[in-house]
Amino acid sequence: MIWTMKLQHWPFHHPPFPTSSHRESISPVMQRSRTQRSIWLFSQRRMFLGLFLSAVLILPWLAQTVQSYTLPVRVDRWLEVRQVSGDVTYSYAPDNQIQPATVGETRLQRVGDRMTTGEDSNATLLVDTGIGFVEIFDNTDLQIDELTVTASGGRVTRLNIMQGRAQLRVRSFLNPESELEIRTPAGVSGVRGTQFGVGVNPNGQTGVLTEEGQVTAEAQGVTVYVDAGFQSLIVPGEPPTPPIPITNDVTLDIIDLQRDGDSVYIEGSIDPLSQLTIDEEPRDVDPDGRFSFRVPREGRDRIPATVSTLSGSKQDYELAVP
Structure with a gap:
């Protein structure tokens, strides 16, 4: 069916629209x-x-x-074990079943995944896509806080070191949204491509040392830039100290060592940014490096001690019991 429309033209001598007289005749x-x-x-x-x-x-x-x-993107991110020595274990969240770490097989991938090292033990972890390496030393407890990728492809890596010592070698990031942070009980250290060390005492006191590049140390709302060749100390509840040149000092000064019944009283000092192990146990030191405590004698004439620095130097001692 075809529809047609017929157009009717007004004669030329008539106006094309109704006149005022016509409008008056329009009904209400x-x-x-x-x-x-x-x-x-x-x-x-x-x-x-x-x-x-x-x-x-x-x-x-x-x-x-x-x-x-849509900023965080779920992708396959991980830290893979590339080298182990001694007692190195891991656990996966949420069951936290402890298992021995295996080279090339053990991967930390989820928030809460954890790795620990025992006395005289260490491990090297590869960050995915070759961003860099994380080496953890003896008596260290490391945990995954975040492994994500941003919408633009930036990789965000946040690790938590609750105790112990680690060194990181990280290449420069190409994506401005990429981040790598090390969190400790005392503060946060952030990098965008560098080589640096972090040490955490049992009381949370944290040392940060930069060998290449630059590290930011943050605590209590204060940010300190630690350039290559410098180190800074973060005491829980306080801002980071101003950076000072790296000392790399493994000296152990004994002020007092004496028998006290079935125990041995030990008092001394080390560099505040070094770490102390006595009788195979990590020990706390004050912000000025001083310490004092007792250890069981157990019939021994000598007590082992070790001083380690953030750059990896280490010195063993034998403390003679009088």
Whole structure:
């Protein structure tokens, strides 16, 4: 079926629209109809204008909200064991079953995955895609806090060292959103490509040492930049100390050592940024490096002690019991 429309033309001598006399003859019903149509058209224009303005205001906010929710991307990220020596164990969250670490097979991948080392033990972990290596030394407890990828491909790595000592060798990041942080009970150390060491005493006191590049040490709202060749100390509850040149001092000064019944009283000092192990146990030192405590004698004439630095130097001692 074909629809046709016939157009009727007004004669030239007649006006194309009704004259005033014609408008006067329009009925009140027609006038109301025209008025209602004008009101309807006006309301439709207001409605479309309101929708347009709402879209202009809401769309940027919606895009920003969607972007914020899509920032972390779930991908296969990991720290893989590449070398072990001595007693090195790991556990996967949430069951936390402790197992011996195996080269090329053990991977820490999820938040809460953990690795620990015993006395005279160490392990080297490869960060995925060759970002760098994390070497943890004896009596160290390391845990995964975050392994994610941003929407732009930046890799965010946050590790928690609750106790012990670690060295990191990390290449420069190409993506500005990439981050690597080491968290400790005293503060946070962040890098974007460098070589540095972190040491944490049982009381949370933390030393940060930079060998190449630059590290930021943050605590109590204060950020300190630790350049290559410098080190800084973070005491829990206090801001980082101003950086000082690396000392790499393994000296153990004994002030007092004497029998005290079935125990031995030991008092002395070391470099505040070094770590002390006596009788195979990590020991706390004060911010000035001083210490004092008792250990069981157990019929021994000598007590083993070790001083380690953040750069990896180590010195063993035998403390003679009088």
